[in-house]
Amino acid sequence: MKKKCYFVNMSWNNDIKKFQSFLRIERGxxxxxxxxxxxxxxxxxxxLKENKIDVSPVNITEETCQEFIYHVSKEVNPRSQSRIISGLKSFFNYLIFEDLRVDNPLELIDSPKTGRKLPDTLSVEEIDKLIEAIDLTSNEGERNRAMIETLYGCGLRVSELITLKISDLFFEEGFIKITGKGNKQRFVPISDITQKYIHRYKESMRKDLNIQKGHEDTLFLNRRGRQLTRAMIFTIIKNLAMKLSFFKTISPHTLRHSFATHLLENGADLRSIQLMLGHESIITTEIYVHLDRKFLTEVLNNYHPRR
Incomplete structure (x- = not known):
């Protein structure tokens, strides 16, 4: 649950609300x-409140920000600390943009080195086992299989899966329309086998649901006829992984990582993978290059003129 903030003065409240509008409207x-x-x-x-420091966003100093970062460093890991520094820098850069400040008090504060965490992936065999472990005799079986096939087959984020609409399915053309981060839309290819499992789900569990108003176009629904939550998708996949005794950290994002990794291993180029994943920068996609050193050796041996 999101913690409530007790603002030290109204100027923080006002500037944060304006910053929120800027992030939503101008940055999407x-x-x-x-x-x-x-x-x-x-x-x-x-x-600031706990330490009785009465300053506004306009006049807070670099020293005060350093004290705060030092305080935070004792409570969170380096990755979270890095995110906090980045978020605060963005806020003060916004104030500079609005001519409310002339400097950023976190300008000289470096983020801690966190290293590059390579994502966990599943092999093709493990993906198959995960899907085979679904109890198809349960009411939600066909739905769960269709969801996991869609996550892995299309490389979706969990938020993209739960908001997927029936009107976003263009099966005749072989694509689905995805609304990703910042409401940016992209078209992702969908295989015949994924289409088949979605059809089965629609003709079984979904067809018999009492669908609630406002959820008629939502593809994947819970037993009460409403959109599924992110937490529910995590729980479904976690329970399947426990059932199989997988000694890996498995989440919906693991299927997305596996999608990209398997495409790369089978010869797909990074630019195509970037478009399908909806990454704004190819730098984000490049993390998959680091997953399989053996694959890179094979690429060198097959394509370099000095092989």
Whole structure:
């Protein structure tokens, strides 16, 4: 649950609200991302209140920000600390943009080195086992199989899966329309086998649901006829992984990582993978190059003129 912030003065409240509007309207960020940015600023507000430091966003100093970062470093891991610093830098850069400040008090504060965490992936055999472990005799069996096939077959984020609409399915053309981060839309190819399992789900569980008003076009629904939550998708996949005794950290994102990794291993180029994943920068996609050193050796041996 998101913590409530007790602002030290109204100027923080006003500037944070304006910053939230800027992130939503001008940068097109999702509600979840805007809340994360806001929470980082609210932690700073709480620190100021607890230490009886009465300053506004306009006159807070570099020294005070350094004290806050030092305080935070004792409570969170380096990755979270890095995110907080990044969020606060964005906030103060916004104030500079609005001519409310002339400098960024976190300009000289470096983020801690976190290293590059390579994502967990599943092999093709493990993906098959995960899907085979689904109990198809249960009411939700066909739905769960269709969801996992869609996550893996299309490389979706969990938020993209739960908001997928029936009107976004263009099966005759072999594509689905995805609304990703910042409400950016992209078309992703969908295989015949994934289409088949979605059809089965629609003709079985979904057809018999009492679908609630406002959810008629939502593809994947819970037993009450409403959109599924992110937490529910995590729980479904976690339970399947426990059933199989997988000794890996498995989440919906693992299927997305596996999608990209398997495409790369089978010869797909990074630019195509970037478009399908909806990555704004190819730098984000390049993390998959680091997953399989053996694959890179094979590429060198097959394509370099000095092989």
């Amino acid at each position: 960020l999702s509600t979840n991302t805007v809340e994360n940015y806001s929470y980082d600023i609210e932690r700073l507000c709480l620190f």
